Amino acid sequence: MCYQHISTFRPSLLTFKKPFNDSSKAIVFTDRCIPNLSNGTLTTSILYSINNHVYELETVLPLGAHYSRDDTIPVPDYNEYTNKVRANEVSLIKGEWTYTGNAKIIKLVPLRDSEFRFLALSSNGSIAWFKDDVSLPVSTYDEESIDSGIVVDITVSYDGKRIAKAYSDSKKGQHVTVMDNNSKAGEIIHKFKVASNAGVIKSVAFINENIVATASDDNILRFWDLKGESFLTPKWTLDFNSNDSNLECIDSSPFADTLFATGDSRGNIKIWDLRTITSNEEIQEGSDGSIFTLEQHNNEGLSSIKFSKCSPSELITMSNSGNICHWDLTYLFKKGGSSEEGGTEDTNEFKEEIQNECLTFYHTGGSRRSPVNPKAKNTVDYHPFIEDLVSTIDNDGLITIYKPFTVPQEDSEEEEKEATNNEEEGAQKED
Secondary structure, X not given: OOEEEEEEEOOHHHOOOOOHHHOOEEEEEOOOOEEEOOOOEEEEEEEEEEOOEEEEEEEEEEHHHOOOOOOOOOOOOOHHHHHHHHHOHHHHEEEEEEOOOOOOEEEEEXXXXXXXXXXXXXXXXXXXXXXXXXXXXXXXXOOOXXXXXXXXXXXXXXXXXXXXXXXXXXXXXXXXXEEEOOOOOOOEEEEEEOOOOOXXXXXXXXXXXXXXXXXXXXXXXXXXXXXXXXXXXXXXEEEOOOOOOOXXXXXXXXXXXXXXXXXXXXXXXXXXXXXXXXXXHHHHOOOOOOOEEEEOHHHOOEEEEEEOOOOOOEEEEEEOOOOEEEEEOHHHHHHOOOOOOOOOOOOHHHHHHHHHHHEEEEEOOHHHOOOOOOOOOOOEEEOOOOOOOEEEEOOOOOEEEEEEOOOOHHHHHHHHHHHHHHHHHHHHHHO
């Protein structure tokens, strides 16, 4: 595997007295993107949280990582950036904020086209909104909970106007809360009650502006209709009936309002079309109506799924050990979910073909990573504008920014056709 760009750093200023592996961490890209034609570099930044603190850290890439114009791009000159860091590492910090609640930050969500810079989700389910140049939260939604075993997740609609929060507490029960993320930040719009015997909700996602989906460890997908009349039951449910794996994560495509993906504890990545689920009664009763099932390398359990914000066909999946698979679904969509011979997707040959064609890159941390010390969720992100650029943070605090070198599927198909034509021409000459 080759990289167009890869850089790693572990800021010493973020070193704490307690073991770093025990700290709560999260990472996301900002929308900062500043080209410098004079030295061939491109500056972007990440938001990085450690326990109750959030930092905006600057990082520099080669200009060619984003721009591929025909004219010559200067060879990157990192001397200015390197000298600045050596002289004073604090110069990397472009912003610093502190969450004043009693719980730790577990997830960051950048807010674009908003009066707020970002929001932070804490481990007890509270939410805090932050602005530039204001180090403390300017607004909060407090969740009163003393249960150390709660599980919580949050997602923001693609228009940025609403938040959906899934909350599981052994004492207070489970619920899905939809709230305002605009002028009345934190004001509750809907609150869906989840059955007391339901599994713990591990992940939540807006499928489109009207449908919120939750993935629970009882292997049931629940779909909640924001325009529905009843908030007591989901509009649709999908039961996997699996005894050897648990649902762990879900994410939806920002380009297609019916496309989403789920991941489980055995490394199964299922690609879904909401229209299939809503139009077939048999599937609603529990049959698997997914488009296809991909497999994480070595069937490692999944912690995160992220659809690309730049490409309608790409996504990444991160395993509990922190290894990341890059997928391009173009080949799968062209095949239409069935083999050329007319068979089903269950044929081993067809599965292997799709798996091999869709897996475009595999990023690992080598011997530094181990499933024994699982990596937390919310520690990987796609850049909103620079295609294929990924940020991730390891348990020991090492931050990695990378862009893989991949061959577009259209190019690989042309190469295969050309190779086939050459073989046929060679055979004809021999005859």
